[in-house]
Amino acid sequence: MTTTVARTHCFYVPPYVESALVESAEAPSMDQTQADLTGAARDRRAGVLDEAAAKAEAEEAVQPLAPPATGTSRREVYDSGNTNNQRVTLVRPEGGPETKDADVINAYDNAGLVRGFFKDTLNRNSIDNRALDLVLNVHFGTDYNNAFWDGDEMTFGDGDGVIFSGFARSLDVVAHELAHGVTQHASGLVYQGESGALNEHFSDVFGTAITQWAAGERPEDADWLIGDEIMGPELYGEALRSMRYPGTAYDNPILGQDPQPAHYADRYTGNADNGGVHINSGIPNRVFFRVATELGDTLVAARIWYHALNFLKPKANFAHAAAQTAESARILVKAGAVHKGATQVVRGAWHEVGVG
Ligand SMILES: [Zn+2]
Incomplete structure (x- = not known):
């Protein structure tokens, strides 16, 4: 494309x-x-x-x-x-x-x-x-x-x-x-600011979807943690990100405290980390967690997100992603690939984090 x-x-x-x-x-x-x-x-x-x-x-x-x-x-x-x-x-x-x-x-x-x-x-x-x-x-x-x-x-x-x-x-x-x-x-999402945070977000989405798929896990049984598997003995039990509760993945003297926000009102606006690509990804990550658990199927949520990814422009922001994931859900509902009601679940989840 x-x-x-x-x-x-x-x-x-x-x-x-x-x-x-x-x-x-x-x-x-x-x-x-x-x-x-x-x-x-x-x-x-x-x-x-x-x-x-x-x-x-x-x-x-x-x-x-x-x-x-x-x-x-x-x-x-x-x-x-x-x-x-x-x-x-x-x-x-x-x-x-x-x-x-x-x-x-x-x-x-x-x-x-x-x-x-x-x-x-x-x-x-x-x-x-x-x-x-x-x-x-x-x-x-x-x-x-x-x-x-x-x-x-x-x-x-x-x-x-x-x-x-x-x-x-x-x-x-x-x-x-x-x-x-x-x-x-x-989609070529530019690795800076909100499009960069979306780029990071999609990697966490597929990372967690593939981990759950390979383990045969249900969304309600998954830990929704990113990076928990690489923690050495000093940090065992910590993680780099939590899609369920952004901002809670770690809190210790070695790494400091997880800076991820869970709501758009708390988004990072500084220049570090390419404009917070690993920080603000917590906001859409929380949306995906909500959608997957409410639909009761992470794979269905991943299908909606993957469909949306193919239509996002390189400089897409969170509002664009909210609109496109809802539109992708609607298209997939119409095609019978996703159950009815998914569109509203997607919109509702974005609204809860202050986007859309
Ligand atoms: Zn990454």
Whole structure:
């Protein structure tokens, strides 16, 4: 649908949490050098990405109809060998033999689950709906406390084993990062301000929907937490975000306090975190939680949200998302894909957080 792909670099652990770790004496391995790594990786890939984007756009200009497949949806797990480089050693191609490395096994299996969810429940063929291959890098950096999507592949740190544990082992993390790729191709939501918070929100929506789907969980039984699986022994029981109760995910001396608002009146308006992309995502996250639990089916709610994602403009704000999710619900009700009443549930949930 979109011909120009806006490339974003999305990190799992928000910048304000990284800053708290740098300042915390209880997180000895997290120093400024490590926090800077993320920026270095981003800068290094930027040139490559611009070149690839220009090439892809040139190809699309030549063949505007029937866009060709961009891959075969195959998984490729690379081991960075604790260096700061990507695609160092290919350790598990699609169908390749299992290795003994738990991070490689889990990255491969988790990416397979995410790919299967998009194909089986949303009829989407990989990240770009054109069979893009799934490239996953594990063991990036040394004790690296983050994971990121940088425009064409996913990269995971091992965590320091104290604050955070291996990122690739968490389905929620892999799904969140891969979903950033889906959003990039489906609507190109700009990673700044409200459109950026929506970009983060959609990754949390698919992260939680896929986790519940894989576990066979009902919405009323799910924890609605994001990032709980990567918490190391020091922070076990905490999480990075709560979709049910934004602002309650963590409160401790190491990370500080969860800054997410649950209502539009309390939204963050400063410049940090790309204008609060990981902060204000709490507002639409709460909406999705309400819709999924009231409909009694997270998958149905995810279908509405996925339909809406394909119609949102790159600079969409919360009001646009509220209007589009309600319109998507109405279209799906009319098509018999979603039960009657869903449209009003969606509108009501947005109204409760002060949007629409
Ligand atoms: Zn993200």
